[in-house]
Amino acid sequence: MGGNELKYIKDAFYTNWISQYGSNIDEFENSLEEYLGNSSHVTALSSGTAAIHLALRLLNVEEGDFVICQSFTFVATANPILYLKAVPVFVDSENQTWNMCPDALEEAIKYCIQQGKKPKAIITVSLYGMPFNVDDILQISRKYEIPVIEDSAEALGSKYKGRPCGTFGDLSIISFNGNKIITTAGGGILISRNSDAKRRALFLATQAKDNEEFYSHSEIGYNYRMDNIAAGIGRGQLETLEEKISQRRKNHDFYQQTVKNNGNIKLFSAPNSDFYSNYWLSTIILKDTLLKEKLKAEFSQNNIETRYLWKPMHLQPLYKDYKFFGNNLSGTLFEGGLCLPSGTNLTDNCRARISEVLQNEIH
Template sequence: MDLIKLSEPEFQVDNLAAFQCALLNKEVGYVGTYIEEFKSLLGDYLNVGNLGLFSSGTSSIHLALLAIGIEPGDEVICQSLTFAASANPISYLGANPVFVGSETSTWNMDPDFLEEAIIDRKNKGKRVRAIIPVHLYGMPARIKEIVAIGEKYGIPVIEDAAEALGSFTAEGMCGAFGDFGILSFNANKIITTGGGGALITKDKLVLEKACFFALQAKDPAPHYEHSRLGYNYAFSNLNSVLGVQQFGDIEGKINRRRRAFNHYFERLSAIEYISFQKGIIGDFSNRWLTSILLPDASTVNELKQYLERNHIETRPVWKPMHIQPLYKNCAYYGDDFEVSLFEKGICLPSGSGLTIDQLERTSQAILDFCRHV
């Protein structure tokens, strides 16, 4: 029996002409025609003018923090329910993460807890320099409210849309709301280039500053001159070839992810103790990963083991950052709702390459399990 994977990359491998062209032109570094084409496709799709390609979503967050001027001892407010890559770049710079809990509709940063955190940190004499909300599993956060709070207190927003390419609200595309937006093209994302990410900014000069740091901070000179610490965060033309090819089917990839969610919802929502990540009416989620909630952690563990025996891959919902060993001593503002999501949640196979038979096999296995709980 074949393994049904959580989020397997989906490629069209019948056309290698673009790779051959890049190789023949010796465009395999961080300069090349496909880099420019991929940037143009992304910029037009998101309706943004300033977008740079870098080695990962993590490096893009790091570059955004560098562009803001984050220094040791500064504080950066970050969503607690996320992957460590959202928070780690804060620590790279010697700054201190402050974590904010989630609200129930989107599972993303709660604007009320965010404002509470800002006010309390300022009252304690702390220097809050940035806010990092996340569009978890492709679900748009209450981003308009979060950006408004950032503007109210003069704090830049770095919008982590690593999982949310193609998601949007009535006001625009995810990744294009904040002072900065972050995308990821890791192997399990909507579009993959094997690795890589993007940084979106509202200021061309800020993007130029990020590019400066990403290419080893080389000062203008006929020789290699360095007055600032730089990084090797370049994105190659060969990665861009794959990105351009993938982009041709972006709507299809999103629709197939949403098809997976709709299938699970239709088949499983009748079970009274199973619930789903809902979102806000009118918002559009790419449904990068479909997650369900069960009554308790023991049921989750039993279901995970049952699905493993049936060759179906799952993952837990992200463990919140404020209960991770690395960050357990950081300040936190929330009610631990996201801890219950971690304990009771499980992510189901959601890749755009899944067949109807694979979706049916997964949902039927869950139904069979539930009959014996």
């Protein structure tokens, strides 16, 4: 916690706004719009997943439509496609950013067109805080006139060529789940490029109530609005965002120093100065699966938690029968990778313990 979260929560209690209305929501949205810039219009919602669902609704995705989705991601990126009974088409990663491969994307688009239906949307992800290959993906998007939904759930504070993640898609989302760089306990935002899209998103997020004095509903809506308490937490968290980014990047610098000149381990890092990552998670690739499992077990023996990388969607039981385009780089990364401790509260003592395990086991 940053310090002022409780103050804003108390404000909600004192003003008796314990609901999906209140000044915390307005101020949180306004602060995020100012932070993101680039004509960003923010709608605060109950989760990043809800934001993706609404983004698909705003793009009129319907049953049977193709939606292209990055395979290397958390399942919440893809599930809203199935909510709408649309058809996901998965695309592999490229090696530099681990995000959507432009060549595989174009191959997937051509396949869909050959089936008689151009995709309704492209969902690309900035994985672990690393911006996706913005120029190439957007060039393909414009070439085929397919809108981009930018999943920056993990990338608040990351930038591509100096511009914040969350501002590149026709619609973009950011998550404030409990494990993100800042949190609202559970929540997210949908970022649109104009006020009309924001009004439409808010309408759908509040049960799609028609403009009548009585309760009239002409289409399906959702209970997706962020509440005033959660937004108060977000306001306090946002005030310390830059400090949290600095701490995450400090973790990455520590790992970079610890594993340098070690041929058995590779730290996932920005490919060049165009990419500025918040390094939400510091991740590594080991030379083989046996070494990965040995290292994970040794960390566990020392009461240090590590986690596997996301298992790509095309390898998930839920999605294994859908089309996939690429060379399975994401599968190779999953087989060889680990997420290392990356919290903003890592102490020097924590880092010393981590370093000891790495240096003893990886040689």
